[in-house]
Amino acid sequence: MANATDHLWMHFTRMASYRDGNVPTIVRGEGAYVWDSRGRRxxxxxxxxxxxxxxxxxxxxxxxxxxxAAELAYFPLWSYAHPTAVELAERIVALTPAGLNRVFFTTGGSEAVESAWKLARAYFKRVGKPTKYKVVSRYIAYHGTSMGALAITGLPAIKTDFEPLVPGGVKVPNTNFYRAPEHGDDPAAFGRWAADEIRRAIEREGPETVAAVVLEPVQNSGGCFPPPPGYFERVRQICDEYDVLLVSDEVICSWGRLGTYFGADRYGYRPDIITTAKGITSGYAPLGAMIADDRLIEPFLGGTEMFAHGITFGGHPVSCAVALANLDLFAREDLVGHVREHEAAFRSTLERLTDLPIVGDVRGDGYFYGIELVKDKTTRLTFDDAESERLLRGFLSGALFDAGLYCRADDRGDPVVQLAPPLVADQRQFDEIEQILRAVLTEAWQQV
Structure with missing residues (x-):
């Protein structure tokens, strides 16, 4: 639309990009497809x-x-309840790992992560360990943009403008095995090393100062880093040893994205807190949640104690009603089972692209994949900043969209193309994705 830049301030957007052109405007969707204002699919x-x-x-x-909305459009959860929030909390804990029975609703992922850090700090103060306040997270990982969540986020480029940040964010290596040549072909050894880097960070900071470790099951930023074998088992041991809470940030990785309701189940670990959002309503209304272990609420259950934290629209009645209908739909159509049934085909279809000289690595799980782009497949040489700018923003982002594929071309880390289609996608969409990527990446290589 011609007037989209007159008053609308778009998120994470270079507004100058549209100074001489119209903003792509999406007007409707059906299944795995959307249409713009010109009628293009x-x-x-x-x-x-x-x-x-x-x-x-x-x-x-x-x-x-x-x-x-017609029955009860809004009422807060501040000292009151409403039926949809009560029912949804019950439905959620029936799906979580055992013991995670307390649901604190938010409106999105950043708020869920913020709530988890605040809970960790408040909890340790109440159990006699008031110096435990720091959070360990991974390089390049994204955990949100509010000031607390931003301190946990490991992306320097989106933090600089807002410094100084909340103190206490500590960073450790991520699990990008493709960029770990010193571990050869032994992902288990790499997993032990990466997990033990968390241990070393806790020891450097002082265990008496560390409250939580925050990790995504599959790290999004950088291009979908799955955990190596044994990684989360070792992290769980380390957290138990030092009395540190393990927070599984599943804002993306829950609600079927990895073929399970929660990513922790996919990889067989039990966190103390899960943060979630996004797919809980499939985007039809904003909602997030912090799901906590029973022991974390215990200090707040007596006398005049309370968790002094709240969000006006957290657990909004309409959003909770949508989430309940979404879970009904998931169960009726077995969308989680659909992902498990088709994820191998999705992977194998994307792996066809490895015959292209620009494709270095295809990685991910479920319906959540990253394709890393390289200058040299043999040496795994990546693009420098200027080359990446020309490749991703100067060509790929626009070319892929023009070819009929909406996805993400990103260089937070090394250059990648990220894919996470709706869970209803099947081989028809996989083939379409592969064909578009093949044509556009071939042209990109010719330009390189």
Missing amino acids: YLDGLAGLFVVNAGHGRTELAEAAAKQ
């Missing part, structure tokens, strides 16, 4: 923003929102 290869898990155009979710 695009395959939604990112589920909006890792959000629309159930697919676009689900009228039953819209109807659930309308019904709830």
Whole structure:
């Protein structure tokens, strides 16, 4: 639309990019596809923003929102309850790892991560360890943009403008095995090393100062880093040894994205806290949650104690109603099982692209993949900053969209193309993704 830049301030957007052109404007969606204001169709290869898990155009979710809004549009969870929040909390804990039975609702992922850090600090103060306040997280990892979550985030480029940040963020290596040549072909050895880097960080900082370790099951930023074998088992041991809370940031990795309701189940570990958002409503209304182990609420259950934290729209009645309808849809269509059934085909289809000279690595799990782009496959030489700018923003982002594929071309870390289609996608969409990527990446290599 010609007037989109007149008043709308878009998120994470170089506004100058549209000084001489119109902003792409998406007007409707159906299944795995969206259409723009000119009537052009695009395959939604990112589920909006890792959000629309159930697919676009689900009228039953819209109807659930309308019904709830007509009955009770809003009431806070500050000393009161409402039925949809009560029911949704019960539904969620039936799906979480055992013992994670307390659901604190937010409106999104940053707020969920912020809530987890605040809970960790408040909890340790109440159990006689008031100096435990720091959080360990991984380089390049994204955990949100609010000031606390930003301190946990490991992306320097999006932090500089807002420094000084909340103190206490500590960074350790991520699990990008493709960039760990010293470990050869032994991912288990790499996993032990990466986990033990968390141990070394805790020891350097002083265990008496560290409250939590925050990790995604599959790290998003950098291009979908799955955990090496044994990694989370070792991290769990380390957290137990030093009395540190393990927070599984599943804002992306929950609600079927990895073929399980929660990523912790996919990789067989039990966190103390799960943070979630996005796919909990498939994006039909904003909602997030911090899901905590029973022991973490115990200090707040007596006398005049309380967790002095709240969010006006956390657990909004309409959002909770949409989430309940979303979970009904998941169960009825077995969307989580659909991902497990088709994830191998998705991987193998994307791996066809490894015959291209520009494709260095294809990695991920479930319906969550990154394709790392390189200058030299043999040496794994990456692009420098100027080359990456020309490749990703100067060509790939626009060319992929023009070819009918909405996805992410990103260089937070090494240059990657990220894919996370709606969970309804099948081989037809996999083939379409591969064909578009093949044509556009071939042209990109010719330009390189």
